[in-house]
Amino acid sequence: MPDSSQANDVASYAAAVRSALAHLPAAEREILLEDLENHLAEVASESELSLRERLGRPEDYAVELRAAYGAASEAAGARPRMPFGNRVTALLRALTGDMPYRALRALLPELAPGWWVLRAYLAVLFLAFVLRDGTNLTPIPNPFSSGGVLQILATLIAIGISVRLGRRAMPVSRGWRGAVVAGNVAIGILALPVLASMGTGSNIAYSYDYSTDPYVAAASAGYYPGVTNIYPYSRDGRPLTDVLLYDQEGRPLVPEKTDLVIDVPNGTDGLPIPNAYPLNERQANGDPVVAPRVALPPLQTSTPTPTPPTPSR
Amino acid sequence: MQADGHPIDTSQLLKGVLDLAVLAVLADHDSYGYDVLRRLRDSGLDGIGDASVYGTLRRLYQAGALKSYVVASDEGPHRKYYGLNDRGRKALDQSTETWESFTKALDHLLNGRSTANA
Numbered sequence: 001m002p003d004s005s006q007a008n009d010v011a012s013y014a015a016a017v018r019s020a021l022a023h024l025p026a027a028e029r030e031i032l033l034e035d036l037e038n039h040l041a042e043v044a045s046e047s048e049l050s051l052r053e054r055l056g057r058p059e060d061y062a063v064e065l066r067a068a069y070g071a072a073s074e075a076a077g078a079r080p081r082m083p084f085g086n087r088v089t090a091l092l093r094a095l096t097g098d099m100p101y102r103a104l105r106a107l108l109p110e111l112a113p114g115w116w117v118l119r120a121y122l123a124v125l126f127l128a129f130v131l132r133d134g135t136n137l138t139p140i141p142n143p144f145s146s147g148g149v150l151q152i153l154a155t156l157i158a159i160g161i162s163v164r165l166g167r168r169a170m171p172v173s174r175g176w177r178g179a180v181v182a183g184n185v186a187i188g189i190l191a192l193p194v195l196a197s198m199g200t201g202s203n204i205a206y207s208y209d210y211s212t213d214p215y216v217a218a219a220s221a222g223y224y225p226g227v228t229n230i231y232p233y234s235r236d237g238r239p240l241t242d243v244l245l246y247d248q249e250g251r252p253l254v255p256e257k258t259d260l261v262i263d264v265p266n267g268t269d270g271l272p273i274p275n276a277y278p279l280n281e282r283q284a285n286g287d288p289v290v291a292p293r294v295a296l297p298p299l300q301t302s303t304p305t306p307t308p309p310t311p312s313r
Numbered sequence: 314m315q316a317d318g319h320p321i322d323t324s325q326l327l328k329g330v331l332d333l334a335v336l337a338v339l340a341d342h343d344s345y346g347y348d349v350l351r352r353l354r355d356s357g358l359d360g361i362g363d364a365s366v367y368g369t370l371r372r373l374y375q376a377g378a379l380k381s382y383v384v385a386s387d388e389g390p391h392r393k394y395y396g397l398n399d400r401g402r403k404a405l406d407q408s409t410e411t412w413e414s415f416t417k418a419l420d421h422l423l424n425g426r427s428t429a430n431a
Contacts, residue, residue: 041390042347068368
């Protein structure tokens with residue numbers, strides 16, 4: 001076996017053994033596995049066969065290793081342990097012997113890359129949340145805004161780093177590993193309020209134009225530019241027709257010129273009445289213009305209590 | 314352990330005496346992990362797994378019974394050698410005593426049975 005592939009073999013076998021022993025207390029695992037790669041390299045250098053062929057499955061190797069390390073240490077009393085520690089270890093062993101647990105554990109390494117990507121995404125999301133004061137945050141940033149491009153780039157870079165960390169392609173010391181674990185937990189916790197603040201998205205569209213009550217916004221916008229028709233309603237919500245509107249100078253109010261065809265009614269004198277609203281409009285191709293659906297503001301029920309007319313003498 | 318009448322499982326026996334076997338091998342001369350395994354197998358204990366030997370070495374080292382040093386090698390990886398220190402030698406002596414009295418007792422039992430049968 002060439003040296004490089006042998007080194008890969010050792011690294012992947014050792015990683016599998018480590019992950020199978022991941023449930024051990026850190027101190028014990030460290031002592032037990034400190035020298036593992038070196039030892040496996042010794043074994044590998046003795047033969048052309050792969051480690052798996054010579055030593056069996058890494059999971060079984062881990063079990064045997066644990067047994068050889070742990071079982072006799074109690075008997076020899078070399079490392080007296082707390083009864084509580086014993087119970088915990090026994091419990092862990094019982095749990096890890098459990099089939100569903102083992103199946104889940106076996107699945108974890110396959111799920112890990114997904115988590116590497118997700119944690120990078122969440123980390124950048126949290127950063128964006130802090131930097132932008134939590135406003136206008138969407139699950140996927142808008143690529144046509146400078147902030148969005150920045151966020152996407154940052155996410156890609158973060159994913160690269162995260163995956164390298166995950167695969168331990170970077171030289172990672174023991175202290176670093178602790179920091180990475182702490183980082184994972186922190187990202188998981190910090191992401192919660194950010195995700196909660198994202199909402200469902202529908203209110204984002206609204207908040208853009210109508211920061212407040214739509215009626216107020218519409219009224220303050222004025223009806224001149226862009227207004228092509230006016231739909232008057234009575235106070236109690238009935239649509240009105242043929243309402244004649246005039247401006248402050250007494251001139252008929254006429255809408256802007258548009259592509260729409262307007263059927264202008266004529267007065268009895270034969271002259272057109274251009275300011276009878278709503279205008280009877282049609283599209284250029286003849287289709288009727290559909291009246292908008294309007295939401296009428298609730299009015300105070302100052303309904304005119306009809307005062308009975310004072311009888312005149 | 315074998316109360317159910319099955320023949321003795323050698324790997325179960327080995328577990329109990331692996332410490333002693335490893336100490337005995339290292340008492341002869343210092344050695345690295347894979348070499349310890351090979352020497353154990355050469356002496357007839359071929360049911361021993363690599364992981365068991367490595368785990369035992371780590372534990373004895375942790376318990377302070379072994380010294381350890383790395384020897385650089387021109388071809389192949391650096392090797393971690395293990396050897397007995399004073400504590401290890403003492404442990405070996407004690408274990409040897411225990412083992413001898415144990416086997417003596419068991420020999421006596423087994424011989425007594427065979428003479429009784431004869």
